Amino acid sequence: MIEAxxxxxxxxxxxxxxxxxxxxxxxxxxxxxxxNGAGKSTVMRLLLGLERPDDGRALINGRPFTESANPAxxxxxxxxxxxxxxxxxAQSHLRMLALAGGLPRRRVDEVLELVELxxxxxxxxxxxxxxxxQRLGIATALLxxxxxxxxDEPTNGLDPTGIRWLRDVLRGLxxxxxxxxxxxxxxxxxxxxxxRVVLLDRGRLLVEDDLGxxxxxxxxxxxxxxxxxxxxxxxxxxxxxxxxxxxxxxGSGDGSGSGSGAVLVTGIGIERLSDLLAENDLRPHxxxxxxxxxxxxxxxxxxLRDE
Amino acid sequence: MSDIxxxxxxxxxxxxxxxxxxxxxxxxATNAASVLVSGLVSRAHSSRPNASDSSTDPVxxxxxxxxxxxxxxxxxxxxxxxxxxxxxxxxxxxIASPRRTRLxxxxxxxxxxxxxxxxxxxxxxxxxxxQWFLHGTDAALTTxxxxxxxALLGAVTYLLGWGLAxxxxxxxxxxxxxxxGIVVILLWILPxxxxxxxxxxxxxxAPSATGQELLTTTAPTPGEPSLLVAALSFTCFVALCLxxxxxxxxxxx
Numbered sequence: 158m159i160e161a162x163x164x165x166x167x168x169x170x171x172x173x174x175x176x177x178x179x180x181x182x183x184x185x186x187x188x189x190x191x192x193n194g195a196g197k198s199t200v201m202r203l204l205l206g207l208e209r210p211d212d213g214r215a216l217i218n219g220r221p222f223t224e225s226a227n228p229a230x231x232x233x234x235x236x237x238x239x240x241x242x243x244x245x246x247a248q249s250h251l252r253m254l255a256l257a258g259g260l261p262r263r264r265v266d267e268v269l270e271l272v273e274l275x276x277x278x279x280x281x282x283x284x285x286x287x288x289x290x291q292r293l294g295i296a297t298a299l300l301x302x303x304x305x306x307x308x309d310e311p312t313n314g315l316d317p318t319g320i321r322w323l324r325d326v327l328r329g330l331x332x333x334x335x336x337x338x339x340x341x342x343x344x345x346x347x348x349x350x351x352x353r354v355v356l357l358d359r360g361r362l363l364v365e366d367d368l369g370x371x372x373x374x375x376x377x378x379x380x381x382x383x384x385x386x387x388x389x390x391x392x393x394x395x396x397x398x399x400x401x402x403x404x405x406x407x408g409s410g411d412g413s414g415s416g417s418g419a420v421l422v423t424g425i426g427i428e429r430l431s432d433l434l435a436e437n438d439l440r441p442h443x444x445x446x447x448x449x450x451x452x453x454x455x456x457x458x459x460x461l462r463d464e
Numbered sequence: 465m466s467d468i469x470x471x472x473x474x475x476x477x478x479x480x481x482x483x484x485x486x487x488x489x490x491x492x493a494t495n496a497a498s499v500l501v502s503g504l505v506s507r508a509h510s511s512r513p514n515a516s517d518s519s520t521d522p523v524x525x526x527x528x529x530x531x532x533x534x535x536x537x538x539x540x541x542x543x544x545x546x547x548x549x550x551x552x553x554x555x556x557x558x559i560a561s562p563r564r565t566r567l568x569x570x571x572x573x574x575x576x577x578x579x580x581x582x583x584x585x586x587x588x589x590x591x592x593x594x595q596w597f598l599h600g601t602d603a604a605l606t607t608x609x610x611x612x613x614x615a616l617l618g619a620v621t622y623l624l625g626w627g628l629a630x631x632x633x634x635x636x637x638x639x640x641x642x643x644x645g646i647v648v649i650l651l652w653i654l655p656x657x658x659x660x661x662x663x664x665x666x667x668x669x670a671p672s673a674t675g676q677e678l679l680t681t682t683a684p685t686p687g688e689p690s691l692l693v694a695a696l697s698f699t700c701f702v703a704l705c706l707x708x709x710x711x712x713x714x715x716x717x
Binding site (some may be wrong): 205206207208209222223225227228232234236237239241242243244245246247250252253254255256257258259261287297381 | 472475547551
């Protein structure tokens with residue numbers, strides 16, 4: 158388990174993070190979300206003891222990481238895929254870290270196989286593509302078969318197959334009880350694997366919650382409706398107390414957005430809406446529940462802050 | 465009980481150093497430069513009618529290449545530290561082995577091992593080549609040359625000292641260009657400036673002057689420190705560089 162307690166860190170008088178506290182429980186994938194400069198990477202560096210907090214505590218399994226007896230087996234981390242000397246081979250890179258962590262040499266071959274870098278293991282890291290470097294970073298994080306994983310933007314540079322592969326790996330580790338803390342600016346990607354979300358903004362904690370309740374609480378429940386007799390629909394819905402706006406383009410590229418006459422209806426349940434349509438002989442050409450997304454919640458919460 | 469043993473961390477640091485082409489190239493260049501310069505100077509001496517110059521220490525005369533080797537070995541030490549920062553692998557090492565004192569000790573041990581080996585090879589190679597040219601002349605070293613083993617050990621220690629000073633400087637400033645600049649200032653510019661003001665002060669303080677006393681076999685002249693004082697002064701200089709490096713290593717990474 159990861160615990161951040163009132164973490165505060167300033168650089169030259171400017172607070173990068175200010176009293177941040179959250180928990181990433183074991184057997185869950187916790188997403189660390191926030192705009193650039195929110196303090197995500199700073200939190201991760203503090204958790205790993207690379208920097209010391211000005212105030213507060215960063216605990217991993219109940220104690221500071223720097224006091225861990227078996228750090229490589231306890232925590233694996235990927236903070237930046239570029240953290241590899243361009244003149245060193247992947248094999249030497251991993252071997253050096255395996256030795257430093259007291260890990261058996263066979264782990265080097267195992268993780269190279271896992272991330273599919275076995276064929277280029279003797280090639281210098283400077284010749285690797287971004288995706289290969291990212292895979293090397295993931296191999297580094299998984300080297301000690303750790304019980305806690307801290308990953309900063311791990312999907313950067315991975316192709317769709319690689320992203321799917323990583324998602325499966327992380328889900329498997331989560332099911333094995335591993336604590337996973339993962340930051341990503343790809344919220345749609347994070348939504349597919351995270352169980353919990355910690356939202357930071359300008360160095361402060363905005364929200365910490367399980368993903369499901371968070372989405373249910375903040376996202377707008379609504380429906381996209383398209384009928385032939387739009388004025389009649391608008392009058393009926395407003396009469397029933399619903400809020401109606403032009404629906405944004407649905408992204409399908411078929412022109413079925415606001416230009417097609419579709420409306421976004423909120424403040425009314427599906428039963429009442431379908432009854433209204435049936436009672437008034439309004440046959441829907443489209444009736445779609447609005448998909449809830451972490452992007453929407455994120456935008457909503459940041460918007461609330463700005464208000 | 466930790467699974468991590470200090471020798472394992474030392475081996476990790478050795479892999480880190482020896483797996484880089486820049487390190488091995490510079491180590492070879494240090495040896496080659498030392499041997500080449502020592503050989504060329506000895507060859508020039510051997511071709512003169514009076515090869516033996518009473519004012520020249522025979523060991524110092526046989527190790528002319530050390531002037532270049534001391535610079536290269538100090539840069540090698542600096543690179544051993546700064547390459548870790550420039551590639552951020554120091555952060556990965558700290559995640560794998562987060563106790564900074566243990567990691568720093570391993571780094572120092574690995575650096576001393578590498579530099580000690582390079583220094584030993586540079587001194588041995590230079591002596592062998594210079595003696596090959598000086599063989600049969602009065603300048604040749606013999607088993608009766610006074611304090612010869614101590615002077616040869618002193619030469620290795622001198623180079624090792626500069627390598628560790630470079631390592632400490634590299635750790636302290638974390639970037640290669642400033643570290644090399646500081647090394648050049650300490651090695652060449654500081655003695656020149658000090659000598660311009662007070663030659664005796666330069667002899668007692670400038671690390672290149674005090675360190676070179678370690679490899680002399682002749683007694684100090686007036687204004688020069690004794691071997692013990694010179695050794696103490698040089699050790700203090702190296703220790704200061706390492707202390708500066710340690711201080712920096714304990715800071716946020």
